[in-house]
Each structure stands twice: as C-alpha cells, then as structure tokens.
Amino acid sequence: MVSSIAEFVKQVRMEKMDVLEHTAQIFDEIESNSELNHFNVVAKEQAMQQANEIAAGIKIGRHEGKLLGVPISVKDCVCVKGMESRAGSKILSGYKPTFNATVIEKVLVEGAIIIGKTAQDEFGFGTFGTNANIGFEAPKNPLDQDRACGGSSAGSAGFTALTKFTHASIAQSTGGSIASPASFCGVAGFTPTYGLVSRYGLIDYGNSLDKIGTIGKTVEDASLLLGIISGHDPQDSTSLEERFEEKGEAKKIGIVKELFEKSDDKVSKECKKALGKLEAKGFELKEISLPLNSEYGIAAYYLISMTEASTNLARFCGMRYGLHKELEGHFDEYFSSVRSDGFGTEAKRRVLLGTFARMSGFRDAYYLRAMKTRTKLINEFKNAFKEVDVLAHPTMPVIAPKFSEIEKLTPMQNYAMDLCTVPANLAGLPHISVRAGEVNKMPVGLMLTAGHLRENILSSIALEVEGAQ
Amino acid sequence: MAKQAIDKKLLLGVAKNARLNLSEKEITEFLPQLSEILESFGKLDELDVSKEKPSFQPIATKNVFREDKVEKCLSQKDALSNTKHKKDGYFLGPKVV
Numbered sequence: 001m002v003s004s005i006a007e008f009v010k011q012v013r014m015e016k017m018d019v020l021e022h023t024a025q026i027f028d029e030i031e032s033n034s035e036l037n038h039f040n041v042v043a044k045e046q047a048m049q050q051a052n053e054i055a056a057g058i059k060i061g062r063h064e065g066k067l068l069g070v071p072i073s074v075k076d077c078v079c080v081k082g083m084e085s086r087a088g089s090k091i092l093s094g095y096k097p098t099f100n101a102t103v104i105e106k107v108l109v110e111g112a113i114i115i116g117k118t119a120q121d122e123f124g125f126g127t128f129g130t131n132a133n134i135g136f137e138a139p140k141n142p143l144d145q146d147r148a149c150g151g152s153s154a155g156s157a158g159f160t161a162l163t164k165f166t167h168a169s170i171a172q173s174t175g176g177s178i179a180s181p182a183s184f185c186g187v188a189g190f191t192p193t194y195g196l197v198s199r200y201g202l203i204d205y206g207n208s209l210d211k212i213g214t215i216g217k218t219v220e221d222a223s224l225l226l227g228i229i230s231g232h233d234p235q236d237s238t239s240l241e242e243r244f245e246e247k248g249e250a251k252k253i254g255i256v257k258e259l260f261e262k263s264d265d266k267v268s269k270e271c272k273k274a275l276g277k278l279e280a281k282g283f284e285l286k287e288i289s290l291p292l293n294s295e296y297g298i299a300a301y302y303l304i305s306m307t308e309a310s311t312n313l314a315r316f317c318g319m320r321y322g323l324h325k326e327l328e329g330h331f332d333e334y335f336s337s338v339r340s341d342g343f344g345t346e347a348k349r350r351v352l353l354g355t356f357a358r359m360s361g362f363r364d365a366y367y368l369r370a371m372k373t374r375t376k377l378i379n380e381f382k383n384a385f386k387e388v389d390v391l392a393h394p395t396m397p398v399i400a401p402k403f404s405e406i407e408k409l410t411p412m413q414n415y416a417m418d419l420c421t422v423p424a425n426l427a428g429l430p431h432i433s434v435r436a437g438e439v440n441k442m443p444v445g446l447m448l449t450a451g452h453l454r455e456n457i458l459s460s461i462a463l464e465v466e467g468a469q
Numbered sequence: 470m471a472k473q474a475i476d477k478k479l480l481l482g483v484a485k486n487a488r489l490n491l492s493e494k495e496i497t498e499f500l501p502q503l504s505e506i507l508e509s510f511g512k513l514d515e516l517d518v519s520k521e522k523p524s525f526q527p528i529a530t531k532n533v534f535r536e537d538k539v540e541k542c543l544s545q546k547d548a549l550s551n552t553k554h555k556k557d558g559y560f561l562g563p564k565v566v
C-alpha cells in the first residue's frame with residue numbers, strides 16, 4: 001500500500017521515512033521501467049542533490065513543507081529551471097529554461113523533489129499520448145503495455161499508476177489532457193477552474209483553454225497538490241484573484257444523458273453503478289441534457305484550440321532557443337526549414353488548420369463562429385448548474401485502446417474521442433476524473449464537473465466514489 | 470460557414486503563411502484529412518449564433534496593469550543562453566533583405 005502524500009510527510013517529519021532511500025528507490029523503479037517511455041527527462045542527479053539537502057535539513061529540525069521529500073514529476077510543457085523542457089517537441093530540443101514556472105516554485109517551497117519531465121503528445125496535441133514527436137516513443141499503459149496511457153499528459157498518468165512509491169504529478173489540460181490519461185490509467189486527475197493555477201512558465205497550446213492541474217494515485221493526493229499550486233500570480237494576467245470556495249455542499253448530481261448514450265455500453269454501465277452507490281449514500285441523481293455541448297463541443301473546441309495553437313507555435317523559428325540550423329537563406333526560408341524539420345505530423349496538421357481558420361476571408365466563418373458557439377455552450381452549462389451541483393458522465397467513451405486500434409483512426413475519428421472532456425474545458429469548468437470501475441480489467445473513469453471555483457465539492461464527491469470502489 | 474474545399478493551391482498558400490514546407494507525401498496525406506475535418510467543423514452552421522457575442526475567454530477577464538517603473542527582468546546573458554546564433558551580446562538572425 002502506497003502512503004498518501006500527507007501520511008508520507010508525517011513519516012518524514014518523524015524521521016521514520018528516509019527521504020534519500022525513497023528517492024533512490026523511485027529512480028531504480030523509473031530505470032527498470034524505461035521501456036514504458038513515461039519520462040522525457042529523468043533528473044536523477046538534481047533530485048538526489050535535493051533529497052540530500054532535505055535529509056540534512058530534517059536532521060537539524062527543518063520539518064516545514066506540505067510536500068517534504070515527496071517526489072513530483074512534471075509534464076514536459078511546464079518549465080523547470082535548467083531542465084530540458086520541450087513540450088514533447090523536437091523543435092524545442094536543447095531548450096533549458098532560465099526560470100521556474102510559478103507552480104514549480106510553489107512545490108519547491110513546500111519541499112518537493114522534482115524527479116523529471118513526463119512524456120506527452122507534442123505540445124499537447126493528442127488524446128492517447130501517441131503523437132509523440134520525432135525522437136520520442138509513445139508511453140505505454142502500465143496496466144497493459146499494448147494499450148495507450150491516454151493523452152496528452154500520458155507519462156504523468158502512466159507513471160502515477162505504475163509507481164509503488166509516494167508521488168504525484170503536475171499535469172496540464174487544454175481539452176481533456178488530464179482527465180483522459182487519468183481515466184485510462186485508473187488514477188485521479190484534477191483539472192482546475194481556468195485561471196485558478198498560474199500558467200506562468202507553461203509552454204502554451206491554447207491560451208483561452210490551458211490549465212495546469214494534477215494527477216495523483218488518489219483523489220486526496222491530487223487535491224492536496226492542487227491546493228498547493230493554485231493561487232493568484234501577478235505574472236499571469238489571466239490568473240484569478242479569487243481562491244476556490246473553502247466550503248460547499250453538494251447533494252444533486254446531474255447525469256448527462258447524451259454523454260452516457262454516446263459512450264460504450266459497458267463503460268456507461270460501470271459509471272452508472274458508481275453513481276448508484278452515491279445515491280445509496282443520500283445523493284440525489286437527476287438526468288440532465290446537454291444537447292449543444294455534446295453535439296457541437298468537438299467542432300468548436302478544435303477550431304478554437306487549433307487557431308490559438310497556430311499563433312502560439314509561430315514563435316518557434318530556430319533563432320533564440322530550441323532546434324537550430326546553419327543560418328542560411330532568407331529569413332522565410334530559414335524559419336520554414338527549421339519549422340518543417342522540428343514539428344511532427346499532428347503539429348503541422350493543427351498549425352495548417354489553425355492558420356486557415358484565422359486567414360482573411362475565413363476568420364468570421366470559422367474562428368469567430370466557434371467563439372460565438374462557445375458562448376451558447378457556456379450558457380448551457382450555466383442553466384444546468386441551476387438544477388444540479390455537479391455533472392457526471394464517463395470521462396472517456398471507451399477504455400484505453402490498443403495501439404493497433406489507434407493506428408486505424410483518421411484524425412477526425414481521433415478528435416471525436418474527446419467528446420466527453422472538451423465541453424468542460426471550453427467553459428473553463430473544474431473537473432475531476434476518478435476511477436469508477438473496470439471493463440476487461442482496464443479502469444473506467446467517471447468525470448465530475450462543477451461550476452467555477454467549486455473544486456472542493458468535486459473533491460468530496462470524488463472521495464466518495466473512490467471510497468466505494 | 471460556406472463549405473470550403475481544400476485544394477492543393479489553397480493548402481500551399483496556407484502552408485506558406487504558416488512557414489511550413491510540405492513534401493509531396495505530406496500534401497497527399499493532408500488534403501483528404503483537412504477536407505474531412507473542415508467538413509465536420511461545418512456542423513457549426515446548424516446553430517444560429519447571430520445574436521451571440523464571442524467568448525474569447527471562458528470567464529470574464531480584465532485588463533491588468535502594473536506601476537510604470539523598472540523591474541527586474543531577464544538578463545542579457547540568460548536571454549542569450551539558449552541560442553547558438555549570437556554575437557557581441559546580440560542574437561544573430563538570417564538575412565532579411
């Protein structure tokens with residue numbers, strides 16, 4: 001049984017847990033499972049140095065820190081000072097940030113040990129973790145290595161499921177990149193309200209959608225880490241000044257009709273079973289319909305995210321950081337040459353579509369229409385939250401697919417797999433994926449979504465779901 | 470949105486704007502894929518959004534200002550630490566004229 005973060009820290013403070021030994025053991029585990037491709041950077045030397053400093057501090061009575069000696073892995077797209085941070089892309093080869101993302105500063109202050117950068121779809125462009133760019137291999141699901149971890153925070157969820165040691169991961173979601181891998185790997189994935197966690201130091205995908213969140217072995221661990229990394233940051237102009245609600249009661253859970261209908265029968269059945277247990281504990285279940293989100297969410301999300309991604313990726317040109325070539329030719333030729341070599345296939349596809357959707361003559365018909373549709377989708381959520389406190393549905397419509405199955409999907413079929421996760425992400429709503437059962441020995445995730453800044457009610461209901469397993 | 474067929478000429482125009490050189494193999498692969506995706510996005514035409522304002526952010530945001538005074542920022546050394554293309558404290562770039 002792996003100790004929770006809170007229990008581990010208690011043991012460390014009482015000197016019943018040896019931080020150095022624990023850190024060394026987790027690296028042995030990472031090394032002996034390297035064929036699962038969960039890490040892009042394994043930061044053993046740096047982490048052991050940190051562990052040494054923490055161990056020395058404990059001996060002289062330095063016991064502060066909610067994460068004292070806890071190994072924390074970090075999705076590759078979050079900048080860690082001096083540690084190669086590529087967002088899974090060849091175009092950022094060799095880039096070592098000269099600063100820490102705000103979330104990294106926050107966990108370091110609490111005594112965390114950064115163990116490395118986890119694998120992801122290039123820039124977050126993927127549902128399964130299989131869009132790893134040139135030079136990377138797709139992360140494998142530790143529960144069945146023929147299956148994907150889910151994406152894009154693939155390595156974060158995969159390693160959290162695999163490890164036998166206390167650990168949590170800093171992950172990131174644009175359209176479902178925390179919930180999807182958490183569901184496929186059977187761990188807890190917490191995506192906060194948009195703006196609750198600072199994005200300073202995040203390598204952007206889509207600015208109106210990106211959120212840094214957490215993945216933990218349990219709801220308790222994921223919630224504790226989220227509490228630590230959240231909070232206002234003047235360095236991020238979209239950072240909220242409000243904290244999430246300290247208290248809140250939730251009794252009414254809305255079962256989203258369309259997302260249950262569109263999911264695999266066996267997956268839906270497991271989620272219904274988990275909700276039935278909540279009903280037995282006194283929660284009120286009510287069917288809720290979200291016809292607009294379930295019908296138009298995918299199209300609106302992909303148009304917006306691709307458009308924003310195409311502008312964000314415009315900065316990568318081989319001059320100031322990342323992939324470099326010999327400075328030859330006119331600047332257009334040089335930039336095009338570096339970008340053509342540095343971006344993988346899915347990144348190129350999204351840059352092309354995003355560039356198209358905001359070109360003169362097409363912008364109103366595609367980009368602006370998607371943004372107006374988003375208003376309708378947000379309003380549909382607002383109406384739903386007048387009737388219930390929380391919305392529930394399967395996180396993913398299927399269990400983790402096999403790599404051989406993913407290969408057969410067209411890009412559009414691939415995008416359609418995000419139908420359950422994109423609506424909450426478009427509306428910036430907090431959501432959690434919690435293990436709710438299994439199908440064919442693979443985990444099924446239940447996704448719970450609440451109104452803005454109502455993270456606490458999500459934690460309390462997810463704990464009930466987890467406890468009933 | 471008017472249904473927009475993607476042909477090779479349009480694809481190459483978009484790629485030029487995006488600073489991407491596409492190989493023949495990529496062009497052959499992307500053309501049907503992009504058409505399928507755009508056709509699917511056309512679904513948004515079913516909704517009447519004429520009275521809606523666009524939601525550029527999921528929650529209301531406001532302009533953020535700080536006092537107009539010099540603050541600590543990235544040093545020249547740090548700014549240049551990730552590039553091979555530098556000279557005399559400046560970035561070296563490709564030809565612009």
